[in-house]
Amino acid sequence: MIAAQAAFETKMLLRNGEQLLLTVIIPSLLLVLFSTVDIIDTGTGRSVDFLAPGVLALAVMSTAFTGQAIATGFERRYGVLKRLGASPIPRWALMAAKTLSVLVTETLQVVLLTVIAFALGWSPHGNPGYVLLLLVLGTAAFSGLGLLMAGTLKAEATLAAANLVFLLLLVGGGVIVPLDKFPEGVASALGLLPISALSDGLRDVLQHGAGMPWGNLGILALWAVLGLGAAARTFRWE
Numbered sequence: 001m002i003a004a005q006a007a008f009e010t011k012m013l014l015r016n017g018e019q020l021l022l023t024v025i026i027p028s029l030l031l032v033l034f035s036t037v038d039i040i041d042t043g044t045g046r047s048v049d050f051l052a053p054g055v056l057a058l059a060v061m062s063t064a065f066t067g068q069a070i071a072t073g074f075e076r077r078y079g080v081l082k083r084l085g086a087s088p089i090p091r092w093a094l095m096a097a098k099t100l101s102v103l104v105t106e107t108l109q110v111v112l113l114t115v116i117a118f119a120l121g122w123s124p125h126g127n128p129g130y131v132l133l134l135l136v137l138g139t140a141a142f143s144g145l146g147l148l149m150a151g152t153l154k155a156e157a158t159l160a161a162a163n164l165v166f167l168l169l170l171v172g173g174g175v176i177v178p179l180d181k182f183p184e185g186v187a188s189a190l191g192l193l194p195i196s197a198l199s200d201g202l203r204d205v206l207q208h209g210a211g212m213p214w215g216n217l218g219i220l221a222l223w224a225v226l227g228l229g230a231a232a233r234t235f236r237w238e
C-alpha cells in the first residue's frame with residue numbers, strides 16, 4: 001500500500017506544472033545562470049563549485065518543504081486527506097508514502113542537477129556517504145516544517161507563506177549569496193537556518209573535501225526533531 005500510494009503521489013507531483021517549475025526548472029536555471037554569468041562574487045575558484053552544493057540544498061527545500069507544504073495544504077482543504085484517512089491505508093502509512101515520494105523526486109532532482117553541474121565543469125570532492133546523510137537529514141528537517149505549515153494553516157496561507165519562505169531562504173540561506181557577504185551578526189543567525197546548514201555542509205564536503213560536518217548535521221537534526229515533532233502534535237486532517 002505504501003509503495004502504491006508513493007507511486008501515485010510521485011506521478012501527481014511530476015504532472016503538476018507549477019510544482020515541476022519550483023522543484024526542477026528554477027534550481028536548474030539558477031545553477032546555469034549564476035555559473036555562467038559573473039553576477040555574484042562567490043570567492044576563489046569556479047562559481048559552479050560554490051553554487052552546485054547550494055542548488056542541491058535548494059532542490060531539497062523546494063520539494064520537501066515548499067512543494068509538500070502547498071500540495072498537502074490543498075489536499076487538506078479539499079478533503080482529500082480526510083478521505084484517505086478513512087481508507088484502508090493507515091495514516092502513518094500515508095505519511096510514509098508522502099515521504100517516500102519526496103525522496104524519489106529528490107533523487108531525480110539530484111541526478112539532473114549533478115549532470116548539469118558536471119557539464120558546467122563541476123569537480124566535487126569528499127565522501128558520498130556524508131553527502132547522503134546531509135541530504136536525508138535536510139529532507140527530514142524541511143519535511144517536518146512543510147507538514148507543520150500544511151497541517152495548521154489554511155491552504156491559501158500555506159501557498160503564500162511557503163513561497164515567501166522559499167524566496168527569503170533562496171536569498172539569505174547561503175544558496176547563491178555567501179553568508180560572509182552579510183553583516184557578522186546577521187550571518188551568524190542565518191547560519192542556524194536549515195537551508196544554511198545544508199548548503200554549508202554540502203559545500204564543505206563537495207567543494208573543500210572536508211570530513212563529516214558535525215555542526216551542520218546537528219543543526220539539521222535539531223530542526224528535524226522540532227519540525228516533525230510539532231507536525232505530529234498539531235497536524236489537522238480536516
